[in-house]
Amino acid sequence: MYFTKGHDMVRRAVSDFIKKEINPYVDQWEEDGIAPLKEIFKKMGNLGFLGIRYDPRYGGQGLDYWYDTVFLEELGHIQALGLSVAITVQTHMATPAIAEFGNEHLKETYLKAAIAGEMIGAIAVTEPGAGSDVAAIQTTARKNNGNYIINGSKMYITNGTQADFYTLLARTSDEPGYHSFGLFVVPADLPGVTVGRKLDKLGIRISDTAELFFDNVRVPTENMIGNEGEGFILQMGQFQHERFSLLPFACIAARDIIDMTVEHIRQRVVFGKPLIKKQVLRHRLADWLTEIECLQQLIYHIVRMKEAGLDATREVSMGKLIASKVLIKVADGCLQMYGGLGFMNEMLISRYYRDARGLAIGGGADEVISDVIAKLEGY
Missing domain, CATH: 2.40.110.10 (Butyryl-CoA Dehydrogenase, subunit A, domain 2)
Structure with missing residues (x-):
């Protein structure tokens, strides 16, 4: 409904890159406490991933918000959300103000290099x-x-x-x-x-x-x-790019966590039956999937607003609030379904659990975002 063959091609390209160049190595990078961003960003820059909406004069692709959304959704498949965040810092936090309001010197020197993956922002x-x-x-x-x-x-x-x-x-x-x-x-x-x-x-x-x-x-x-x-106002605008960037990958990550957990509870036998046979767990999963679908449709509504040139501050704030709550709820609930195994650091679910918690703080704490929404409503 929303995506063309062109969007699908970009999705496959980003997906292939994550499968080959990122996910096989995230366990080691997580253990190291740092990912080699210069190497990763250079590869992403060569593929055109770091400037999807930016001006082609500076190495960008000049594409629409739907392409941007496809890119951000695929980042949700990275099995360490910290790297998804690091990438969006480059694409949606450190560079939007330069692209929109920077002079030619800043665009030629920093924006172009950031899009190419030659500089980290x-x-x-x-x-x-x-x-x-x-x-x-x-x-x-x-x-x-x-x-x-x-x-x-x-x-x-x-x-x-x-x-x-x-x-x-x-x-x-x-x-x-x-x-x-x-x-x-x-x-x-x-x-x-x-x-x-x-x-x-x-x-x-x-x-x-x-x-x-x-x-x-x-x-x-x-x-x-x-x-x-003008700095404060420009940064407030930049925060909108930041907050929006978190929504698609949080939404997809939540779905990945559920899919991974369902696979586990299909195989885990308790009292003679697979855990998936427990109605309480199936209903819990169904509730979460419903919330994820609502979040995804809000994201697509925001994209339509952006494409129409409308102010989506209210909707982006709502999305940020929902995304953090849903991701934390899903990560916590799915870890519970793993039982003691999920509490082990070697398990991917434990990483998702720890990473998800940061979304309620970074990019605007939940309480601050709630206040933004209330003020926009005139309360």
Whole structure:
């Protein structure tokens, strides 16, 4: 109904890549606590996967949101959701503002390289004292002789230890309000940029997460995205790309978890019968599948809105809230069906369980997303 032969070709290409180049290696990368993003992204860039909607002038494909959705759905088949997140940081978090509002220098230098997989990007917004409350950030950027001098720190930065550049939000003025911020592209190799420790996480362990420090980092004015005072608004728009990107792969991952679990409980015999014969389990699975189908249809509704040029902030927020709840519920419930076996770290279901929990925090905590929806409704 929604997809053409062209979309199906892209789906097969992404699926084949994941089966051959990613899933056979995720167990080792998970154990290492890091995936080789430079190698992975270069291969993906060569196949055109990192710029599906971006301008062909910078190496992108210039395709529609349905192609983007196909790509994101296939990322849900990666058997370590941390890598799905790392990829979407490159495609939907660190680069959208550059593509939409960056000057020619930023597009030629950073967007083109990111699309080609030659540079790794990261989004540097969160700080030790400012997560969902973005306006509370304390990192500063002060004008000085044709540059901005950046001082401060960032926390929980995905791809942080491997990134070649950071799309960074900083305070350009001490004035109150949302017009006191700038969004910058900060090369990771500039003097004064320090990558702190790689953080040890409960889940999403395959994705490196770092703390960053900026000590009198001199960034050229041409590295500002848009204009001074627009940074907060630009980042709010970029968050919409981020939140949408999580929905398709979370939806598909939830279905994969169910399919994997059904295969297990068909074979697992308890009290003389396969577990699948327990009506309570079948009904539980049916309930989850119904919720997944509702989520998928909301995703497709959002895509239709995007294609029509409509503001989908409300619907994307609803999708983010549903996706995190459904994925966590499914991962938790399916682990229970595995029993003691599912509690072993060597089992894939335990990884899904740990990874799923992060979706209720990253990209906007559930409580914050609920408040966004309430405000949009005028409550």
